[in-house]
Amino acid sequence: MEDTIRYLQDRFKEEQARFDHFENKCAKFLTAVSIVIVGLSGLAGFKNGALFKSDTPTSMLMLITFILAAFCIACSWGHALSALRINDCPSLPSSRMTAEYLRDVSDDLKQRHIYNCYVDTLEKLKKAIDEKSKPLEHAYNELVMGACLIFILAVLTLIRELAA
Template sequence: MKPEVVQYAKERYQEEQQRFDHIESKCGRLMTFVTMLITIITGFFAFFESAIFNPVGLLGWAILVVSILAVFTLIVSWGHALLSLKIGTVNVAPRKQENIDYMLKSEPDLMFEHMIKCYMDPIKKLAPKIDEKALYLRHAYNELAIAGFLLSGLLVLSLIRGFVE
């Protein structure tokens, strides 16, 4: 067996670890952004409580419904961001002394084969976890886009109410 094969397995392992770190980083930033957005929107709703939560007429009810849907969508986005950030067991290559001792005593072909297993086994377990995190992150981004659309609609409805009243 060639050492290049071990190097290839090691590089794939490092790529998966980098992919994991990248997803975790995006999750953290999205979580912070959505948390701040929910806080700002909640403050906005508290300040304009009487205008939003005491609907008069069809336009008032439309504003109330769009407001509730926007907040609900933001909360769902926050939940998906939290799920994508959830820390599970991260599979790493073996790092016990027994592993090194085994490789030192083994024939070169057996040692290379063992090294490849040391890299490939964690990848097999890590890749589905990363895919699951990416799926939750995708949901969170999509829901954030929907919430942005609803908040834009809320702005338009509020402007219309300002002109009508």
């Protein structure tokens, strides 16, 4: 049983490190998306808002592309914020009642209780990590779509400038 508990302790440390990794990744991703939003805002004001003049088919296509890119990036920011949402990191029981129980029971019951604590907490920790990973994956996919749309916008801008 001691080997099993040592194994569970190692897995618990790994899962806690994974939880911290996701928290840090969420924070960095949110910062990066915020910087992209600032850049997109700067692009909107480029040449006195020429992007919002829809007098030609190319200009109309540019406007639609910009709106779609802005929408994708805004959704990405929202999903990154959702992933960063402060949740309790599941931890092992540490109450006085638990400590007194462990003090008063036989070694076999003590080992079984510790085993159950690790297994239960690991399950909660894995669930918490999964809850963070889903919106972060959505945020990344939306940012990629937004970047592709910005690239298309850049190509359309280049075409418009060369045609003028």
